[in-house]
Amino acid sequence: MKTSFPKQDIRVLLLEGVSQTAVDVFQRAGYSQIEYHKKSLPENELKERIAEAHIVGLRSRTQLTADVLEHARRLIAVGCFCIGTNQVDLGTAERLGVPVFNAPYSNTRSVAELVIAEAIMLLRGIPQKSMQCHRGGWAKSANGSYEARDKVLGIIGYGHIGTQVGVLAESMGMHVIFHDVETKLSMGNARAAASLQDLLQRSDVVTLHVPETPSTKMMFGAREIAAMRKGAVLINASRGSVVDIEALAEALRSEHLAGAAVDVFPTEPKSNDDPFVSPLVGLDNAILTPHIGGSTLEAQDNIGIEVASKLVRYSDNGSTLSAVNFPEVSLPEHPKSRRLLHIHKNVPGVLSRINELFSAGNINIDAQFLQTDAEVGYVVIDVSAGEDQADELKAKLATIPGTLRSRVLY
Ligand SMILES: NC(=O)C1=CN([C@@H]2O[C@H](COP(=O)(O)OP(=O)(O)OC[C@H]3O[C@@H](n4cnc5c(N)ncnc54)[C@H](O)[C@@H]3O)[C@@H](O)[C@H]2O)C=CC1
C-alpha cells in the first residue's frame, strides 16, 4: 500500500528490547526508519527521542506520562509490547489523537506456567531449603512441605491469566476458587468464592491477577494478609501497586505466611544496571523475580508480531481494532479511493461540518466509517479525489473546530 506520507519518513522508536520479530514486521511492511533501544530511556532522553517519533513501542518500564506525551509532536500511535497499559497516560494519549495498542493474550500462558511452578515451590518450602543449601546447610525434612494435590488455590482476578492458572492447577488435582469484580464463566470445576474474604479464608495458595486500576491499588494490605490462613502462600505476578509490600514482608517474617512469590514491585529498577531495593530482599521464604512473568522467548516473539502488526495496520490502513483507549474501527482496503482520517473531540456538530465540507466541494464519498467514545470521534472517509484535492480537503478538515488530527492516509 502506497501511503501519502512516505513510509521511509515514518520514524519508529522501539524501546526496552522488544523482540526482533517486531522489527521484522515493520521492515517487511516497508518501514525503514527504526530506532531500536535495548533499554528504557531516562526521561530527558525519552522526551528528546519521542519528539521525533511517529510510532513508539515500549514495555512496562517506560512511563509515557502526560508531560512526556506533550513532547511527542509527531506521534500517531503507541504500542505496549505487553498486556498492562498502566505505564501510559491513556486519557492524554486519546486527547492528543493517539491510539494505544497492546498484546492482550500473547504472554498469558507464560505467566500462568510460572505461577504454577511457584505454587509448587512454595508449598514444598523450596525457597528456604534452597537458601540453606547455598549457605552450606542441609534441611532434609518433610516439615512444612505439602503436595499441591487436594489444596485450594484462590485466584483473585479471573481473566485471561487467572483462568489459565486455574485450568493448569486443576490438572494437578487442586481445587480452584476465584474472586472477580465481574461475573465470570467458570472453567472446569472452578467456583466463584462468595467474597474476597471467603476466598482468603479457604485458600492454601492465593494468586493475584488483576490489572492496575484505581480499585486495585493497594487492594491487598495487612487486613487481607491477616485474613489468609496461617501457613498459606501468596503469589503476585500482577502489578507491584496491588500489594502492600511492607505488610507482606512482616507476614513473611512472622511466618503468618509460609512463603510468597513476587514478580512485580511498587518500585522497579529502570534498567538491569540499576540496583533492586525491596523490604523482601533477604527473606528466605520469598521467591523474588525481576518482572519476568511474561518474559519467555515464545511470548516475546509473539508479542512482537502482534503489536507491530497492529501498529502497521493503523499506520497503513487506519484501523484501530483492539486499541485500548480509542474508538475502534476495522477498515476494508479501498485502494482506488483516497482515504482521509479525522480525529476530533466528541462534541456536537463535527460530523455535519465534515459532511458539509465534502458536499460543498462536490466530492463523492465512496465510504465513511465513524466511531466515537465519550472523548473522541474518529471518522475515516474514502473519497474519489485527486492527490491535490485530497491535500486541500485535509487542510480544510483541520480547520473544523474540535479537530485533533487530520491526515491523508493514501
Ligand atoms: N508479571 C508479568 O510479567 C505480567 C503481568 N501481567 C499483569 O497481569 C494483569 C492481568 O492480566 P490478564 O489476566 O491478561 O488481564 P484480564 O483483563 O484478562 O483479567 C483481569 C481480571 O481482573 C478482574 N478485576 C479487575 N479489578 C478487580 C478487582 N478489584 N478485584 C477482583 N478482580 C478484578 C477483571 O474483571 C478481570 O477479569 C495485567 O493487567 C498485568 O498487569 C500481565 C502479563 C505479564
Ligand SMILES: O=C(O)CCC(=O)C(=O)O
Ligand atoms: O514484559 C514486560 O515488559 C511486561 C510484562 C507485563 O507486565 C505485562 O504484559 O503487562
